[in-house]
Amino acid sequence: MxxxxxxxxxTRVGPGTDAGDVLRRYWQPAALAEELNSKRPVVPVRLMGxxxxxFQDSEGKLGLIQRHCPHRGADMCxxxxxxxxxxxxxxxxxxxxxxxxxxQPAEPEGSHMHESIKARSYPVEERAGIVWAYMGPxxxxxxxxxxxxxxxxxxxxxxxxxxxCNWLQGMEVGIDPAHASFLHRFLxxxxxxxxxxxxxxxxxxxxxxxxxxxxxxxxxxxxxxDETDFGIKIxxxxxxxxxxVHVRITNQIFPEAICIPMSREMTITQWHVPIDDENCYxxxxxxxxxxxxxxxLMREQRLKEHRLPDYAPLKNKRNNYGYNxxxxxxxxxxxxxxxxxxxxxxxxxxxGAIQDRTDEHLGKSDVAIIKYRRMLRAAIAALKEGREDDxxxxxxxxxxxxxxxxxxxxxxxxDIDAAYHQEDNARRDNCSWNASF
Numbered sequence: 001m002x003x004x005x006x007x008x009x010x011t012r013v014g015p016g017t018d019a020g021d022v023l024r025r026y027w028q029p030a031a032l033a034e035e036l037n038s039k040r041p042v043v044p045v046r047l048m049g050x051x052x053x054x055f056q057d058s059e060g061k062l063g064l065i066q067r068h069c070p071h072r073g074a075d076m077c078x079x080x081x082x083x084x085x086x087x088x089x090x091x092x093x094x095x096x097x098x099x100x101x102x103x104q105p106a107e108p109e110g111s112h113m114h115e116s117i118k119a120r121s122y123p124v125e126e127r128a129g130i131v132w133a134y135m136g137p138x139x140x141x142x143x144x145x146x147x148x149x150x151x152x153x154x155x156x157x158x159x160x161x162x163x164x165c166n167w168l169q170g171m172e173v174g175i176d177p178a179h180a181s182f183l184h185r186f187l188x189x190x191x192x193x194x195x196x197x198x199x200x201x202x203x204x205x206x207x208x209x210x211x212x213x214x215x216x217x218x219x220x221x222x223x224x225x226d227e228t229d230f231g232i233k234i235x236x237x238x239x240x241x242x243x244x245v246h247v248r249i250t251n252q253i254f255p256e257a258i259c260i261p262m263s264r265e266m267t268i269t270q271w272h273v274p275i276d277d278e279n280c281y282x283x284x285x286x287x288x289x290x291x292x293x294x295x296x297l298m299r300e301q302r303l304k305e306h307r308l309p310d311y312a313p314l315k316n317k318r319n320n321y322g323y324n325x326x327x328x329x330x331x332x333x334x335x336x337x338x339x340x341x342x343x344x345x346x347x348x349x350x351x352g353a354i355q356d357r358t359d360e361h362l363g364k365s366d367v368a369i370i371k372y373r374r375m376l377r378a379a380i381a382a383l384k385e386g387r388e389d390d391x392x393x394x395x396x397x398x399x400x401x402x403x404x405x406x407x408x409x410x411x412x413x414x415d416i417d418a419a420y421h422q423e424d425n426a427r428r429d430n431c432s433w434n435a436s437f
Contacts, residue, residue: 007357010376011166013274014049018380019168020274023048023255024136025383025391027143029273029283030054030064030124031131032158035309042086044077047133049276053077054124054131055097058084063097064133066120070101076119095119128285129158144230144393144401146259148269148285152433154292159302160283162312163345166354167256167280171272173344174258175372177236177248178365181219183343185333186212207410214238214246221248223364225371229401230254231392232375234368237416245411247420251404252372254392255379259406264427265290267406278353281311282341289431305339313345321346402437 013020041056051067074090094103099121101114134140218238231254238246315322328335382390411419
């Protein structure tokens with residue numbers, strides 16, 4: 001258990017908050033690049049409690065500025081996209097992508113007032129199908145050399161989804177290896193060959209065992225965590241009846257991302273991004289090591305479960321997540337369909353907008369969650385004490401932070417490290433782009 005003040009410290013993200021100050025030292029997903037694919041590339045963004053507007057100017061460059069005009073607070077999302085910037089329709093005040101006011105057409109001719117007017121703005125970059133924002137002090141850090149950032153555009157696909165809950169409970173479900181044997185339990189196994197783009201529908205490592213069966217048959221993994229340059233490596237071992245050990249390597253990327261294997265050829269790197277204290281988006285980058293990603297198919301699959309323009313899931317608390325008790329008897333553990341995102345969504349949203357951690361009881365299988373919370377508390381303390389260099393990835397060369405390795409493997413001889421490294425090396429050796437370390 002933790003105190004209410006400790007829970008607030010880890011969950012609240014507005015300007016000047018403990019966790020918010022930590023998250024602002026890292027690049028944050030602000031929007032999908034596809035959201036700008038329109039005749040008028042202007043997108044409202046709410047990120048860590050701040051209302052912003054993202055736009056693309058006539059040079060094709062991106063700007064992210066405060067949503068409410070510094071003049072009298074009108075909504076800049078309705079601004080006129082012209083003259084290589086965004087113009088407020090109220091009085092014509094014109095802002096460039098850096099937030100600088102460059103014209104005030106209603107002011108007396110010759111006025112220089114505009115030179116002292118600047119909208120709050122943040123640096124932005126497009127990577128892996130996502131527009132990223134840096135909301136912290138000083139210059140933004142370099143991007144690490146993660147697989148999702150090194151892979152060519154043809155081999156990555158990005159999507160996002162809305163969850164109506166605090167970012168921390170959204171992130172913590174992704175570093176909980178034990179839950180997959182229950183929350184994502186399928187009582188009937190699909191043919192993995194027909195399950196492109198779906199997690200837990202592949203065969204386990206180099207066996208013929210469907211992952212759904214392995215997770216169902218071995219629900220008590222031995223879980224260990226190791227601190228790394230980027231965050232935490234999580235190892236989940238499932239000891240099989242034939243003496244083999246199934247090894248699943250997943251990762252927590254500080255401060256609020258995970259990297260997990262989707263299949264033998266694909267990984268998912270997922271950020272859990274605060275909209276505000278009580279809502280978040282997950283942003284996923286699917287990275288293929290072999291064939292180019294079928295973006296059309298993957299997008300169609302996810303748009304069957306989400307609506308536009310807010311990427312809200314069609315199954316939600318207002319329709320009981322599609323819960324069907326008959327399905328729960330014979331098909332799935334939850335009775336909420338075959339999309340595991342819905343399972344996770346129900347789990348984290350049902351905790352409440354912000355989970356009351358003063359009334360939780362963690363077990364041994366929660367070792368990664370315990371480790372992560374300690375890391376976050378340590379980062380908060382370091383910032384308060386002026387030790388910003390002690391935050392993860394702040395002083396190391398980002399270009400040397402590779403991977404992270406996220407894979408399923410089978411250890412037939414008990415050598416866990418050799419098993420997953422061998423599987424990962426084989427995947428990288430056969431990769432169609434340079435995935436070597």
